[in-house]
Amino acid sequence: MAEIQSSPDLPWTVRLFVSAASFVTDASRRSNYTVNRRLMNLLDFKSSPLTKPRNNLKSSDVIVDHSRNLWFRLYTPTVAATKLPVVVFFHGGGFSFMAANSKPYDDLCQRLARELPAVVVSVNYRLAPEHRYPCQYEDGFDVLKFIDNQSSSLFEGANLGLCFLAGDSAGANIAHHVATSASGHEFRELKVVGVVAIQPFFGGEERTESETRLVGVPLVNVERTDWMWKAFLPEGSDRDHPAANVFGPKAVDISGVDFPATIVFVGGLDPLQDWQKRYYEGLKKCGKEAELVVYPNAIHTFYAHPQLQDSGALINRLRDFVQSQIT
Ligand SMILES: *[C@@H]1O[C@H](CO)[C@@H](O)[C@H](O)[C@H]1NC(C)=O
Ligand SMILES: *[C@@H]1O[C@H](CO)[C@@H](O)[C@H](O)[C@H]1NC(C)=O
Numbered sequence: 001m002a003e004i005q006s007s008p009d010l011p012w013t014v015r016l017f018v019s020a021a022s023f024v025t026d027a028s029r030r031s032n033y034t035v036n037r038r039l040m041n042l043l044d045f046k047s048s049p050l051t052k053p054r055n056n057l058k059s060s061d062v063i064v065d066h067s068r069n070l071w072f073r074l075y076t077p078t079v080a081a082t083k084l085p086v087v088v089f090f091h092g093g094g095f096s097f098m099a100a101n102s103k104p105y106d107d108l109c110q111r112l113a114r115e116l117p118a119v120v121v122s123v124n125y126r127l128a129p130e131h132r133y134p135c136q137y138e139d140g141f142d143v144l145k146f147i148d149n150q151s152s153s154l155f156e157g158a159n160l161g162l163c164f165l166a167g168d169s170a171g172a173n174i175a176h177h178v179a180t181s182a183s184g185h186e187f188r189e190l191k192v193v194g195v196v197a198i199q200p201f202f203g204g205e206e207r208t209e210s211e212t213r214l215v216g217v218p219l220v221n222v223e224r225t226d227w228m229w230k231a232f233l234p235e236g237s238d239r240d241h242p243a244a245n246v247f248g249p250k251a252v253d254i255s256g257v258d259f260p261a262t263i264v265f266v267g268g269l270d271p272l273q274d275w276q277k278r279y280y281e282g283l284k285k286c287g288k289e290a291e292l293v294v295y296p297n298a299i300h301t302f303y304a305h306p307q308l309q310d311s312g313a314l315i316n317r318l319r320d321f322v323q324s325q326i327t
Contacts, residue, residue: 007299010218011160012292012307017104018218021301024099025224033129033231035096046100047106053078059116061101062148062154068126068138073100075113075120083159085322087118087196088143090125090178092169092301094201094228100124101194104304111167111306115315116322119158119257121147129231133243140165140178143184148190156304160187164194164322165260168303172200176191176246176262176279183258193325196318199300200276203229204245205238208274219222219300221273247282254286261289263321265314293317 028040049059056079064070068111077084089112091098091105098105100122111323112121144163165182168176175195182192203225206300211222226239233241240248264280266273283290295302295310302312 001104002235010210010299011305011307012174013307015218015269017305018299018301019210022219023153025094029096029231030229032239033227035127035129035237037232040097043104046099046101047103049073049099050110055114059109059110059113064143068131068135069140070126070142071100071124072143072168072189072217073122073124074107075109076121077113077117077119080117080157084120084157085116085118085162085164085326086155086158086160086190086248087112087116087164087166088121088123088140088175088320090123090137090140090165090171090174091135092167092199092201093127094224095128095133095170095173095232096225096228097127106207108168108304111315112318114304116319118164118322119155123300128228131175132231132235133233133241134177136170137177137243139180140174144178144182144187144190145185148187157184159188161191161193162323163190163192164196165192166198167194169197169300170187170196170201170232173243175244176200179260180252180257183260192260194260194319195324196265197262197276197279198265198272198303198314199227199262199267199272199280201228201272202244202246202275202279203239203272204248204275211271211276214269214271217269217271217299225272240323246286247278251282257286259283259286259288261291261321261325263291263318264292264296264302265317266292267300267302267310268294268296272300 028036165175280292
């Protein structure tokens with residue numbers, strides 16, 4: 001298999017970032033499927049919340065459950081004229097890495113909050129392999145219940161009836177599964193009206209065409225994704241587990257589930273793209289409202305780099321998607 005150019009026109013800042021991110025995760029994940037957290041924490045730079053508003057945005061960390069260190073970072077635009085939609089965001093990192101306060105995710109959530117605009121809830125869910133499936137899905141669902149249960153002023157600028165579940169990579173996998181759980185739940189006020197799946201991390205035993213062809217691209221390869229599934233899924237299960245292969249041989253039929261409108265973002269240089277397209281097709285086949293957006297020159301995590309044109313295009317597309325659910 002020939003190594004392909006990662007992408008001819010990637011700025012050096014992006015190349016440096018993806019090389020560093022690959023190095024850090026490869027160096028801290030062990031062959032026995034554990035993570036060297038000390039090393040990881042040393043290299044995963046964290047940002048503090050914006051206790052004083054900056055560029056019309058403030059943020060704060062809200063604890064949901066001390067006993068499992070479940071909390072979220074809440075981003076609130078300070079100059080909204082109307083009640084804003086709520087975006088509950090799940091960060092990526094293969095279920096094992098990163099946090100709500102990791103700098104790249106803090107930056108991304110600040111952008112989403114300002115540019116959509118929206119009240120953003122960035123969930124700090126538990127990580128694998130210390131906490132495997134379904135802890136991450138449970139944490140996500142518990143955050144929704146917590147938001148719905150607030151009588152405090154935390155969400156006074158938010159329209160809880162207009163709630164989107166969003167995530168990138170493993171976070172988009174979590175958004176999908178939390179949306180499935182949420183659809184059968186009676187909330188007081190909260191209503192999930194959309195799912196935003198940015199380069200979702202799905203998989204299966206099969207090796208797809210894009211996984212086999214796109215060797216040598218930034219961040220994603222089958223050696224890494226196999227490791228992530230092994231660290232996340234219950235011991236002894238294979239990648240056709242319904243958490244990974246959502247429309248595969250062991251999948252749970254969601255035809256009867258009242259699943260919200262979904263937008264799926266795909267990059268043409270992402271080896272995961274075939275699984276992502278199948279996800280979109282699976283939703284359509286089950287009669288769900290779904291939209292597919294493909295950026296042919298985009299690598300995995302392109303959205304995290306505002307200097308890439310596709311990153312701004314994604315925010316614009318997302319704003320349209322949010323608007324389309326308002327009427
Ligand atoms: C995994 O490997 C690390 C480093 O070699 C070791 O400290 C740890 O105890 C091992 N964990 C398990 C569960 O085997
Ligand atoms: C909702 O809030 C009440 C009162 O603060 C609390 O007792 C209850 O446990 C909360 N439920 C959830 C699901 O957070």
